Amino acid sequence: MGVLMQAFYWDCPREEAQEYTWWKFLATKLGGLEQAGFTALWLPPAGKAANIGGMSMGYDVYDYYDLGKYPQKALRKVNGVDEVKTWFGSEEELRALIRAAHGCSLKVYADLVLNHNNGADQQEFNPILQNYRWTKFTPQSNRFTRDWTCFNPSPYTENDPAAFGGMPDLCHINPRVSTGILNHAKWMIEEIGFDGFRYDFVKGFGAWIVRAIHDRQYTRGGQPVSLFGVGECWAGDDFIDSWLDSVNNWAVHRVGAFDFPLRYRLKDLCDTYGFSLRTLADGGVLIKDRPHEAVSFVDNHDFSGNDCVVNDKMLAYAYILTHEGYPCVFWKDYFNYGLARPGEPDGIERLVKVHESHAGGGTAIRYVDDLLYVMERTGIASQPGLLFVLNNSGGSLGRRVQSGFGNTTLKPLAWGGKGAIPQPAATTTDSDGWCQVEAPPRGYVVYGV
Known part of the structure; x- marks a missing residue:
């Protein structure tokens, strides 16, 4: 969209x-x-x-x-x-x-x-x-x-x-x-x-x-x-x-x-200690229940002070720019708060490019627990799909998951997290689509071809 x-x-x-x-x-x-x-x-x-x-x-x-x-x-x-x-x-x-x-x-x-x-x-x-x-x-x-x-x-x-x-x-x-x-x-x-x-x-x-x-x-x-x-x-x-x-x-x-219900869920992800990533797999948000009518966002002109997302806002942007729905980026986040980060792997600009090039097709949750969330966009037409890995822990986390990508090398397209984050390694799937994926502390990685 x-x-x-x-x-x-x-x-x-x-x-x-x-x-x-x-x-x-x-x-x-x-x-x-x-x-x-x-x-x-x-x-x-x-x-x-x-x-x-x-x-x-x-x-x-x-x-x-x-x-x-x-x-x-x-x-x-x-x-x-x-x-x-x-x-x-x-x-x-x-x-x-x-x-x-x-x-x-x-x-x-x-x-x-x-x-x-x-x-x-x-x-x-x-x-x-x-x-x-x-x-x-x-x-x-x-x-x-x-x-x-x-x-x-x-x-x-x-x-x-x-x-x-x-x-x-x-x-x-x-x-x-x-x-x-x-x-x-x-x-x-x-x-x-x-x-x-x-x-x-x-x-x-x-x-x-x-x-x-x-x-x-x-x-x-x-x-x-x-x-x-x-x-x-x-x-x-x-x-x-x-x-x-x-x-x-x-x-x-x-x-x-x-999608106001999703927005408040994303604020909890970013600002609430102990937030369970299982919540991101639940219904009750437009991008799950009627994604073709959902306009997702992180903040807008009506939020101020602590009503805004205060901490680790890129986790929320990584989520809306990889999932279904029509994502909306807030001017102040992109320009005034420096989250665009042109040319860098951990900015909104990179996620927008990934959204347009890869984030097509339906959504499949490949793994979720309290600390780790792995989602696949299955791809459509010129958009080949992606794997999105979100980590809500204080250390690096990985998991072997099954995807729809068989015998494919998946490269890191965008990533970010706490501290200095080295470029994640590529991962190669076997014939059944199984591969090892990882994400840095309080961070994310988007994999794709």
Whole structure:
């Protein structure tokens, strides 16, 4: 399925000294990402935010159609000029980034916020609540305007699952809202050039609106667009299963979900003393139960401090970049925390290359106990498969296992662990596929042809 790069983190324009220039900054990274083997980018919300109290990451949507084209309603000044850009740049800079990404064979996915809005232009009286609320939106683009009937509670009774942060909560069954959302998605794909969406906070609205977006047919430049979608369904495995079923039982283009249950399991692997590797062979995670709809990840913009994976994070990346699912790499891990390690055997870059060249086919657990885990990807088409060995002990561990590789020499393709790790030896299988595999302390080795 490729490898996805989450091309932002919280407050990244300020942290990287790239305020109003993030799109241009990303464009300088495209060649390296393509060379490393990445196949897609996930961008932050592109629409003009409310920006109340300062510039924001865009999850407080004000104008869906203003991607940095119209003066900010508050008329802030940037270098003495009325502010037009979003915190990330202008619409034309975004379009240029997408064109350049496509030129590097990278898909581009937009973060779509469909649950809530913020920064209304004026208050209105809501006769259901018998009070005034900030729900009158007359954005500078003059497209997808909204009034009190567009937000819950409204004359359109909706069984809305959840609101978010006290922001006005969109009423999706109001035809004005659903039409506005569908037309905006079409515009983002066909006019702006996006290839799909990450749906923010999908627990907050009915799955049918996502299904409606994916039921539609799209074209760009006279050619059909195969739409990608992934939901942020921050929940347990059963809830995510139910959400995926509610979308995909009827969708033309199937939607995936972030594998939050796996992410918490991987945090325990990295940060919890005595974690049993047997847990990695259990179900209850998307990559086991429905791998074709699983987007696996280690950390993202919503985790901070000790909620992040703190220790030995490469163990988690080695896992998601060898197993099934669609792995997503976090920008901050790759660039800011130095885990890319270009040209080295123990970095994310090497694992991305191995994922693209070898990690195909189904998954077979060849051995597992509390301290050692051996998995085989069985291979498909041009991807010959691999053996992945994970060691959770304080010393080197090995095991003789049977694989699907008969009479084959398997070389170490990527490896890492605690301390200075010498290059592991190659291993040769017999006619029945048996071979000896080893991994360094708190480390991993990926073997392949």
